[in-house]
Amino acid sequence: MRKRAFAILMILALFGSYAAMPQAGSAAPRRPEDVPDTIAPFLSQYFNETQHAAMNSFAAFWQRTPNALFVLGYPISQPFIEESFTNPGEYYRVQYFERAVLEEHPENAGSQYYILGRLMGNQIIRGRENEGPFLPVGDPGDGTFDGATSHTLRDGPAPFRNFWLNNGGLEVFGRPKSEQFQEVNQADGKTYWVQYFERQRMEWHPDEPNPQYQILLGLLGNEYRDAKHRGEGAFQAISPDQVPNPPVQPETQGFVYGFNAILYGQGQPWQDRQRVLALSKNAGVYWIRQQVRWMDLQGAPGSPCYQVCWGELDSIVNDASNTGVKLLISVVAAPSWATPDGRNGMPSRDHFGDFNFFMGKMAERYRGKVQAYEIWNEENLAHENGGRVANASFYMDMLVGASQAIRAADSNAIIVSGAPSSTETNRSDIAVSDITFLRQMFADPRFRASVDVIGAHPGGQSNPPDTMWPDNPGPGPGWTTSREFYFRRLEDVHQAMLDAGLTDKKVWVTEFGWATRNNTPGYGFGNNTSLQEQSDYIVRAFQMGRNDYGSWIGGMFLWQINFAVLWKYQGNELHEQASFGVLNGDWSPRPSYYAIQAMPK
Structure with a gap:
């Protein structure tokens, strides 16, 4: 179930209200060596399932996210510094999870936006713009057309429109970036109806007996890792005794x-x-x-x-x-x-x-x-x-x-x-x-x-x-x-x-x-x-x-x-x-x- 089960309602904690969140600005580091040290809290939580540890503020974000296993998944890397694909030329400390990539934003230190999630839906479809499902379509005149992206959001064959409307809509998923089409899921080799959005991918599992899991969200962190980072050191499995020791956090007192x-x-x-x-x-x-x-x-x-x-x-x-x-x-x-x-x-x-x-x-x-x-x-x-x-x-x-x-x-x-x-x-x-x-x-x-x-x-x-x-x-x-x-x-x-x-x-x-x-x-x-x-x-x-x-x-x-x-x-x-x-x-x-x-x- 770990590869498939996703609690959708709470994903707003990661991607919702993106437009209202602070965005990276001119103060962002322009070189990897300029990325400041991470700030408190200094934590680690090791997961045997993926042989990685969520670290520091990434761990805190995971811990405070309701249904984090289904919303974020387990960590699949250790923190490392990477150039932003949404703001090329700017560098951030990131940690990859099965379903998301999280970034530290030092310009937001001291606020709830210190950790932000990437627009992974947009990124995962780069280079596919000329494939048939991603090409713009005309307005069918039935109220399902999004003029901003020239794609429809329907309830057929998969009931994606109803799911989109009932589980956060634009704030959670963004606008449609493709039509519905059939695609092979790399995790299990099976073919499913899917649709891509700015922030996610929906996948229809009509044979799933639990209605909660008939529409699932993508393992976009895994997919981006496989596309861009396979074999790199930050993604190599570690044992619990290899978890980096976080800086010692100042204590106020004992109890x-x-x-x-x-x-x-x-x-x-x-x-x-x-x-x-x-x-x-x-x-x-x-x-x-x-x-x-x-x-x-x-x-x-x-x-x-x-x-x-x-x-x-x-x-x-x-x-x-x-x-x-x-x-x-x-x-x-x-x-x-x-x-x-x-x-x-x-x-x-x-x-x-x-x-x-x-x-x-x-x-x-x-x-x-x-x-x-x-x-x-x-x-x-x-x-x-x-x-x-x-x-x-x-x-x-x-x-x-x-x-x-x-x-x-x-x-x-x-x-x-x-x-x-x-x-x-x-x-x-x-x-x-x-x-x-x-x-x-x-x-x-x-x-x-x-x-x-x-x-x-x-x-x-x-x-x-x-x-x-x-x-x-x-x-x-x-x-x-x-x-x-x-x-x-x-x-x-x-x-x-x-x-x-x-x-x-x-x-x-x-x-x-x-x-x-x-x-x-x-x-x-x-x-x-x-x-x-x-x-x-x-x-x-x-x-x-x-x-x-x-x-x-x-x-x-x-x-x-x-x-x-x-x-x-x-x-x-x-x-x-x-x-x-x-x-x-x-x-x-x-x-x-x-x-x-x-x-x-």
Whole structure:
């Protein structure tokens, strides 16, 4: 079946919307030696079937292509540099697969178009233009004629027209470049009805009992190899121990276990920062995420604190560092003087420079003591941005400048993109879908270079972590009929990453957790979850992140450790924030704390 079976619907991932893709331009290498080194991800996946390994970004492209075996086939070469036949005189690193040839396009580095597929249909018919089936025909007047190529697209004898219309049409296959005719398939020596298109060749197998495989696509990578490269070194079979060692990809960290915490307030009756740090370490959790409000640290231009008054943050950073706890600082809440409406959302564009200054100063001051910075929090929510939903392009402009400032001050700091909140609400005064927002961020070619880690906040509500809408919904009552309410929302985040080609990045779940009994409107789902269920769900979520999702999740920060202590002091230990905690208001551990402590890490 490997030679014949093709899943057609998903081939759009390779060839679809070609006209909208970036094309090679004047910056393309003009000599083989000018082709730049491949960029991350640095991967290899060996296939015994063809005795070749998909490598690096080609492997990542294969892995993220649905039904890749049927769409691309197995690799049949190792990467090598070759002159482009669509842009003669330009050279690209390529890798051949049974059904496609993929090119690295360095001019598109950092975008989803770093790997592009060739117009193999056009190439495979070169030199055959004067053969009968490829000669132009007249318009029969029955609606089947394509005037751009002077060929018809019919449903007889083979039902190619219907297949073309139902499986992507022009975007997937291009225009017809021949009429239907009978041709010998070199793979099996049999004769089939075929038709050539700009991007593919269709072949009719009417005797195939499975209708899915009655129309198949061509092994164009194999055919071009046989026509142009037979016997060349890159196509010689290799053994697994001959797979080239890819460059070592920089690691951010091992898997990170973290708590969200309140470390501010030392000297208040309710706070004991050293106790929080000790409890975190005693649980085997050596990272803490602390939210920091920009508005509290930097005054308006001309004020004494315009150069930044760091206040208690200095002692927080020093205490954590001296205790051996690493910090992820999440920065939010611009000063009113830096916002367009005097509220404390994101800064206005003309104050991006002030934000960059602030982030650079912070990274410089805490170099070696703060290990990671998350740029904003749940920026897809209106209430995190002064009552209005920011668009992703605005956020990206802010993120890019802040990232550059941090890296200039501390090249070892890990930069985490702000995690959108899990939601399917789409209203300008409330929120925009987290997946929509992430896809828009990922589409910005600057994203890859600006962050080391992708932040995410999955839902949970009262649903066990293994459940998911619609195939395996939670038990309820309520909060079950949308994917936003589930921990496995992370799988939707991952799919968006795959679609954008961000396989070299990992996710940090910078907030997740389960509320228990509380009295806060809107958080009634917590009343469905017992303390023991909370404990079980948290441990299972950590296990899923570390094991099931371990190839793309690098860290998880539980929401949270000690908020109940503050809320008990304020007279409302049943506040929803308290209910998420692993400590009670009197500092006594909940079952979830003991379970995290006992959990293998």
